[in-house]
Amino acid sequence: MNRIAALLLGIAFAACAHAHKPSDAYLTLQHHDATLTGQWDIALRDLDNVLALDANGDGDITWGEVRARQTDIARYALARLSVVSGGQPCTMNVDAHKIDTHTDGAYAVLVLSGHCVEPGPTLAIDYTLFREVDPQHRGLLNFVEHGASRSVVFSVDAPHQVVGGESIGALRQFATYVHEGIWHIWLGFDHILFLVSLLLPAVLVRGARDWQPAGSFKAAFVDVAKVVTAFTLAHSITLSLAALGVVSLPSRLVESAIALSVVLAALNNVRPVIAQGRWLAAFGFGLLHGFGFAGALQDLGLPTGSLALSLAGFNIGVELGQLAIVALFLPIAFAARATLGYRRVVLAGGSMAIALVAAVWLVERAFDLPVFAAVAAASR
Amino acid sequence: MRLSWLIVAAAACLVVCTAAATPYVPNDDRIVLERLPEKTDPSLKLMRPLRARLAAEPGNLDIAASFARRAIDAARELGDPRYLGQAQAALTPWWTEADPPTAALLLRATVKQSQHDFSGALRDLDRLVAREPTNAQARLTRATVLTVQGRYADARQDCAALAQRTSPLVVATCLAAPSSLSGDDAGAYATLTQQLRVARDDVAIRVWSLTLAAEIAARRGDAENAQRRFAEALVLDRDDAYLKAAYADFLLEQRRPEVALPLLGTDIRNDSILLRIALAEQALPGAAEAFRMHRADLAARFEAAHRRGDFLHQREEARFRLFIENDAQGALALARQNWSVQREPADLLILAQAARATRDASVLQTVRDWLVASGLHDATVAAVMEAT
Numbered sequence: 087m088n089r090i091a092a093l094l095l096g097i098a099f100a101a102c103a104h105a106h107k108p109s110d111a112y113l114t115l116q117h118h119d120a121t122l123t124g125q126w127d128i129a130l131r132d133l134d135n136v137l138a139l140d141a142n143g144d145g146d147i148t149w150g151e152v153r154a155r156q157t158d159i160a161r162y163a164l165a166r167l168s169v170v171s172g173g174q175p176c177t178m179n180v181d182a183h184k185i186d187t188h189t190d191g192a193y194a195v196l197v198l199s200g201h202c203v204e205p206g207p208t209l210a211i212d213y214t215l216f217r218e219v220d221p222q223h224r225g226l227l228n229f230v231e232h233g234a235s236r237s238v239v240f241s242v243d244a245p246h247q248v249v250g251g252e253s254i255g256a257l258r259q260f261a262t263y264v265h266e267g268i269w270h271i272w273l274g275f276d277h278i279l280f281l282v283s284l285l286l287p288a289v290l291v292r293g294a295r296d297w298q299p300a301g302s303f304k305a306a307f308v309d310v311a312k313v314v315t316a317f318t319l320a321h322s323i324t325l326s327l328a329a330l331g332v333v334s335l336p337s338r339l340v341e342s343a344i345a346l347s348v349v350l351a352a353l354n355n356v357r358p359v360i361a362q363g364r365w366l367a368a369f370g371f372g373l374l375h376g377f378g379f380a381g382a383l384q385d386l387g388l389p390t391g392s393l394a395l396s397l398a399g400f401n402i403g404v405e406l407g408q409l410a411i412v413a414l415f416l417p418i419a420f421a422a423r424a425t426l427g428y429r430r431v432v433l434a435g436g437s438m439a440i441a442l443v444a445a446v447w448l449v450e451r452a453f454d455l456p457v458f459a460a461v462a463a464a465s466r
Numbered sequence: 467m468r469l470s471w472l473i474v475a476a477a478a479c480l481v482v483c484t485a486a487a488t489p490y491v492p493n494d495d496r497i498v499l500e501r502l503p504e505k506t507d508p509s510l511k512l513m514r515p516l517r518a519r520l521a522a523e524p525g526n527l528d529i530a531a532s533f534a535r536r537a538i539d540a541a542r543e544l545g546d547p548r549y550l551g552q553a554q555a556a557l558t559p560w561w562t563e564a565d566p567p568t569a570a571l572l573l574r575a576t577v578k579q580s581q582h583d584f585s586g587a588l589r590d591l592d593r594l595v596a597r598e599p600t601n602a603q604a605r606l607t608r609a610t611v612l613t614v615q616g617r618y619a620d621a622r623q624d625c626a627a628l629a630q631r632t633s634p635l636v637v638a639t640c641l642a643a644p645s646s647l648s649g650d651d652a653g654a655y656a657t658l659t660q661q662l663r664v665a666r667d668d669v670a671i672r673v674w675s676l677t678l679a680a681e682i683a684a685r686r687g688d689a690e691n692a693q694r695r696f697a698e699a700l701v702l703d704r705d706d707a708y709l710k711a712a713y714a715d716f717l718l719e720q721r722r723p724e725v726a727l728p729l730l731g732t733d734i735r736n737d738s739i740l741l742r743i744a745l746a747e748q749a750l751p752g753a754a755e756a757f758r759m760h761r762a763d764l765a766a767r768f769e770a771a772h773r774r775g776d777f778l779h780q781r782e783e784a785r786f787r788l789f790i791e792n793d794a795q796g797a798l799a800l801a802r803q804n805w806s807v808q809r810e811p812a813d814l815l816i817l818a819q820a821a822r823a824t825r826d827a828s829v830l831q832t833v834r835d836w837l838v839a840s841g842l843h844d845a846t847v848a849a850v851m852e853a854t
Contacts, residue, residue, distance in 0.1 A: 104735055105734075105735055105737065105740075105763075105767045105770075106544065106545050106546040106547060106548070106735045106736055106737070107547065107548075107737075107767065107770060107771065108547045108548060108550075108551060108774065108776065109548050109551055110770070110773070110774050125489070127489075130499055130500040131500060131502065131548070132548075134500075134502065135517070135552070138514075140502060144505075145501060145502045145504050145505025145506075146498045146500070146501055146502070146505060147498070147499050147500040147501075147502065148495060148496055148497060148498050148499065149492040149494065149495050149496070149497045149499055150495030150496065152499065153495065182491075183491075184489035184490060184491050185489065185490060185491070185492055185499055186488070186489040186490070188770070189763070189766050189767050189770050190735075190770075191500050192499040192500040195489040197489075218555060218558070219552065219555050220548070220551035220552055220554075220555050221551060221554050221555055221558070221561075222547070222548075222550060222551030222554060222581075223551060224774040224775070226773050226774060237773070239773075239774060239775055
């Protein structure tokens with residue numbers, strides 16, 4: 087009885103005249119920490135165009151025909167949706183298949199779940215469903231986060247969108263980006279090594295033939311302040327310019343140049359070319375490092391609604407992270423400055439080690455060769 | 467009797483259609499979820515093998531052009547914009563090319579025109595006509611676009627260039643459209659009816675000419691001839707959506723909704739048809755329930771169009787807002803936006819109606835200025851303006 091009623095209902099559905107409209111798919115995503123949940127409604131008519139769901143070719147798509155192709159539908163759809171968090175792709179799964187009707191007919195409903203290994207303040211989404219078969223197709227995303235929702239439209243001209251981060255309130259959002267900025271400098275060894283290379287000689291004074299301990303803490307402090315300020319100023323300028331899209335450089339070039347800057351800064355400690363005015367070098371190379379920070383920020387994504395605030399937060403985070411390193415380094419280095427160990431082992435040996443590591447980076451980045459990864463793999 | 471059955475059937479259908487509001491898992495494999503358009507129009511089945519061949523050879527212009535042509539026809543016949551997107555997809559290798567082959571250029575212009583990208587279509591057609599001044603299809607399509615934009619003198623030039631290259635009825639119809647909208651409605655109607663008497667063109671062209679003749683008569687306030695021409699056209703093609711909508715508008719203007727409703731039939735998939743059905747039902751005392759549901763359906767469709775950022779049916783939406791939702795301000799905003807894109811008499815009419823409802827003096831002046839500048843005679847627009 088139930089079965090007959092269902093059949094009748096199905097026939098009545100098919101007899102209904104739906105609206106004629108261009109192709110749309112409705113995507114809902116809820117973002118909570120590392121977890122994504124949602125659903126994706128895709129018109130059966132559109133899926134039939136690419137997957138030929140109507141197996142018996144009678145012009146009717148039945149539930150049986152849809153059910154038989156569920157794996158293909160999920161594979162086809164998921165291959166055309168990419169969600170990236172903190173620079174790392176999130177894994178997406180279809181947990182269940184349902185059916186719903188919209189104004190223009192029946193839709194396959196894919197119940198989605200996703201997991202992001204690297205939680206970040208924003209999600210970068212790439213959507214290319216039906217791009218090759220219908221350039222008028224739109225993906226209508228309803229993005230839900232912290233109870234607030236936002237609509238985003240994907241099209242052939244706009245397949246890439248950054249969502250998230252707007253709904254959490256200005257202060258929390260600012261704090262999130264400060265946090266990301268701090269972590270970026272702490273985890274970005276090239277920036278730290280560059281800074282350390284410039285700081286190592288700050289507690290010393292260049293004599294006629296060799297390094298001498300700096301006379302006062304004040305002198306050392308002023309020298310450090312000059313270097314750090316110049317570096318900060320420079321990379322803030324280029325970070326802002328790049329993040330706002332005013333200037334853009336190829337990332338391979340930027341990353342290679344940063345590695346080179348570390349090599350040069352470290353070698354300068356062993357065979358000084360610039361002894362005074364290291365702040366000038368800090369400024370010049372700082373411009374490069376700013377482009378590097380911008381690349382990291384791009385992976386993280388900037389919320390479109392409050393670009394300036396998030397950018398300022400990230401920048402301030404980078405400065406705080408940097409100051410923490412200086413605060414840790416300066417007293418220890420100052421105390422040890424008079425020892426031979428500091429000058430021979432730390433300054434000379436440390437600088438050589440830094441230059442060596444950075445030289446390997448330079449080769450890796452310039453020629454796209456994973457040297458460290460290869461060594462690690464060989465020693466395993 | 468027939469009318470009431472229609473209303474009952476439509477209402478029953480809507481109840482079933484809107485029954486499922488949340489995703490569900492069907493409990494029987496035999497349940498039919500979707501009926502493909504090819505079920506009712508077997509000629510669409512021919513698109514399947516073409517699509518497969520195109521997928522194998524995406525750069526083959528012959529296959530792409532036949533697929534695109536078939537898709538454009540399907541979009542026009544069914545009023546289904548999905549086929550326009552598919553036509554565009556077939557033309558992808560040539561879509562952004564500056565100087566594609568003639569066949570691709572003409573089809574690209576046609577798709578752009580159908581998507582209301584009139585300036586894009588004109589750019590392509592200008593290039594095409596410059597390359598092939600005798601290409602009749604290019605001239606005819608360009609004349610249509612120019613007429614929609616209100617550039618009547620330019621449109622007439624294209625039509626005149628068609629002389630000797632195509633049938634006299636096609637030339638007369640091409641010319642009658644811009645001429646009748648720029649002051650010479652009497653001459654246009656006379657020439658058109660003269661040609662209709664002697665011409666032996668195929669049904670599609672006769673329907674096109676008869677529909678235009680009926681529209682010109684209606685604008686001239688000649689209800690008798692308008693009625694006659696519409697009826698003649700309808701005998702030749704009962705399914706032409708443009709004809710049905712134009713005829714229904716005439717009947718609604720004549721306050722004959724009971725005639726308009728059965729004429730419109732049941733093809734509520736087409737937004738233009740559904741709007742006229744709702745307008746007719748609104749005026750019929752027995753159709754309150756069907757009207758209520760069709761009103762909700764229209765609102766949902768316009769909402770769906772907004773969500774995707776579409777503004778293809780602003781004229782229809784303005785009418786919906788003004789006459790069904792009683793939202794004169796909303797209607798005026800839409801009518802003004804629409805007027806900046808297209809300038810057919812129906813676009814002017816809704817602009818005048820919305821301006822009158824809101825007593826917007828500056829928009830009313832825009833209408834008056836247009837009437838003076840173009841020389842258009844339109845009894846319906848004139849009646850609206852007289853009442854202000």
